[in-house]
Amino acid sequence: MTDALEDLVARARRDELTGPEQQRLDMLLDNSAEARLFHRLGRRFDGEDPAPPIADAASQAIVEALLKQLHDSRNQKRRTVPRWSWLIAAAALFVASLAGAVIGVQRLRSLPAPTPSATARSSVSPDTGRAIGRAQSSVVLPSAPSQEPATPSLSAELPLPRPASSSAAELLSAAGRARRSGQPTQALELLQTLRARYPNSPEASASEITLGKLELERGAAAAALGDFDGYLRHSPGGALTPEALWGRSQALTQLGKSAEAQQSLRELLQRFPSSPYTSAARAKLSVAVPARP
Amino acid sequence: MQPGGPDDDLKSLVPRVMAGDAGALRSLLSQLVPHLLRVSRRVLGSDHLFVEDVAHDAAYTVIGQLAQYRGEGTLLNFARGIAVHTAMNMRRRDRAQKRGSARDAVDTDAFETQTLDPEAALAQTAVLPAVREVLDELPEVLAEALVLNLLLGHTVVEIAEIAGAPIETVRSRLRLAKDRFKSRAERHPVLREMVRFDS
Numbered sequence: 001m002t003d004a005l006e007d008l009v010a011r012a013r014r015d016e017l018t019g020p021e022q023q024r025l026d027m028l029l030d031n032s033a034e035a036r037l038f039h040r041l042g043r044r045f046d047g048e049d050p051a052p053p054i055a056d057a058a059s060q061a062i063v064e065a066l067l068k069q070l071h072d073s074r075n076q077k078r079r080t081v082p083r084w085s086w087l088i089a090a091a092a093l094f095v096a097s098l099a100g101a102v103i104g105v106q107r108l109r110s111l112p113a114p115t116p117s118a119t120a121r122s123s124v125s126p127d128t129g130r131a132i133g134r135a136q137s138s139v140v141l142p143s144a145p146s147q148e149p150a151t152p153s154l155s156a157e158l159p160l161p162r163p164a165s166s167s168a169a170e171l172l173s174a175a176g177r178a179r180r181s182g183q184p185t186q187a188l189e190l191l192q193t194l195r196a197r198y199p200n201s202p203e204a205s206a207s208e209i210t211l212g213k214l215e216l217e218r219g220a221a222a223a224a225l226g227d228f229d230g231y232l233r234h235s236p237g238g239a240l241t242p243e244a245l246w247g248r249s250q251a252l253t254q255l256g257k258s259a260e261a262q263q264s265l266r267e268l269l270q271r272f273p274s275s276p277y278t279s280a281a282r283a284k285l286s287v288a289v290p291a292r293p
Numbered sequence: 294m295q296p297g298g299p300d301d302d303l304k305s306l307v308p309r310v311m312a313g314d315a316g317a318l319r320s321l322l323s324q325l326v327p328h329l330l331r332v333s334r335r336v337l338g339s340d341h342l343f344v345e346d347v348a349h350d351a352a353y354t355v356i357g358q359l360a361q362y363r364g365e366g367t368l369l370n371f372a373r374g375i376a377v378h379t380a381m382n383m384r385r386r387d388r389a390q391k392r393g394s395a396r397d398a399v400d401t402d403a404f405e406t407q408t409l410d411p412e413a414a415l416a417q418t419a420v421l422p423a424v425r426e427v428l429d430e431l432p433e434v435l436a437e438a439l440v441l442n443l444l445l446g447h448t449v450v451e452i453a454e455i456a457g458a459p460i461e462t463v464r465s466r467l468r469l470a471k472d473r474f475k476s477r478a479e480r481h482p483v484l485r486e487m488v489r490f491d492s
Binding site: 004006007010011013014034037038040041042044045046048049052053054055056058059060061062063065066067069070071074173176177213216217243246250277279280 | 313315318319322323326327328330331334335338339340342343344345346348349350352353356420421424442443444445446447448449450451464467471475487488
């Protein structure tokens with residue numbers, strides 16, 4: 001193991017150093033202002049959350065959402081097989097029609113003296129045109145499987161769900177993506193679709209948090225407060241209660257109701273002392289009510 | 294060695310997940326997601342609106358890219374690399390849209406109303422968001438190296454594994470990143486005092 005400063009500092013933050021290594025680090029810290037600076041900063045970041053990371057309510061909610069989303073995605077992939085059949089059949093029809101058209105044209109060309117009646121009698125062209133038209137529309141009409149990747153990729157944006165077949169999890173996830181990509185209107189529409197189509201689903205309940213965040217983002221604090229309160233009312237003891245309490249405090253702060261915002265933060269700290277919002281909530285409370293010496 | 298990570302028995306779950314074993318998928322996600330959430334929280338700040346979304350997207354990407362994981366490093370570090378990129382992309386997007394400051398942990402309005410020792414309160418609550426702000430100004434590869442080292446506590450060897458870069462390259466990036474960070478921090482209203490204090 002190298003004793004480079006970066007490694008010693010990193011391992012010290014995990015309490016992994018032996019006695020001699022700790023002595024060497026102490027010496028390096030004594031002699032380097034830069035080392036002290038980065039060591040202190042690193043320790044501050046470590047103070048933000050527990051180590052090792054724990055499976056808190058937020059991570060459990062993410063796992064459940066992912067499992068549902070991946071499950072639905074696989075089911076959808078299976079359902080695309082008949083669409084592939086459609087696509088192949090349509091392509092075969094298109095090729096057959098094209099071949100028929102070529103043969104027909106060749107036969108027409110081989111005729112010694114085409115007459116208007118012969119052209120009129122020949123149904124090759126119009127039929128071919130219709131056949132091609134059918135084939136083309138058959139290719140386009142089914143949802144193209146290529147737009148539904150079986151597995152997600154880092155570079156490709158995940159597909160938006162089709163309105164008719166999207167699961168609640170897909171709608172919620174798509175709304176989150178729309179919101180993050182700066183499309184709040186689309187995000188709102190997706191959330192409204194979710195709540196209308198799956199009113200009793202856990203995703204509909206979670207969507208109140210998403211809606212609240214969306215409202216906060218566009219400065220509509222009163223609407224956001226209604227969403228967070230709605231979640232707390234509809235899902236007492238729900239997995240996203242810390243998020244609701246935190247969002248509630250942010251909305252109340254924006255509305256200038258600092259006393260109520262602090263009350264929400266205190267409730268958050270009291271009920272969920274190890275939530276991811278703990279340090280931020282404490283910091284906000286300490287700023288709002290500075291400790292007197 | 295990994296910061297707070299389990300032994301890499303996660304690798305053994307990969308073939309089962311690829312074969313469609315739902316139990317293995319649950320087990321893998323349950324072990325990975327807390328780590329990805331921590332990456333997201335440290336890079337974005339705990340109260341960023343999209344902390345959970347970034348962890349979710351990173352985990353979804355990890356599952357989608359399992360076929361590309363060749364077992365050269367630990368699966369956890371493979372996943373952490375994806376999470377760092379996802380979170381840093383979010384910060385870049387925030388910055389581009391000039392929305393990041395509204396979501397930082399610092400509530401600047403609150404400082405105007407406090408009556409006692411505003412400097413101390415500011416230093417206590419504003420340092421970490423300020424560090425993130427300065428990191429945003431660094432070139433991508435330098436910021437990535439410093440995020441992995443400073444925010445997440447990885448050693449040089451681990452950073453090399455996560456970033457897919459030679460060890461000496463990582464050392465060089467860290468050196469350069471720290472120099473640039475310091476010179477920017479010296480001009481930052483929140484970090485300036487801390488840098489001078491340690492000088």
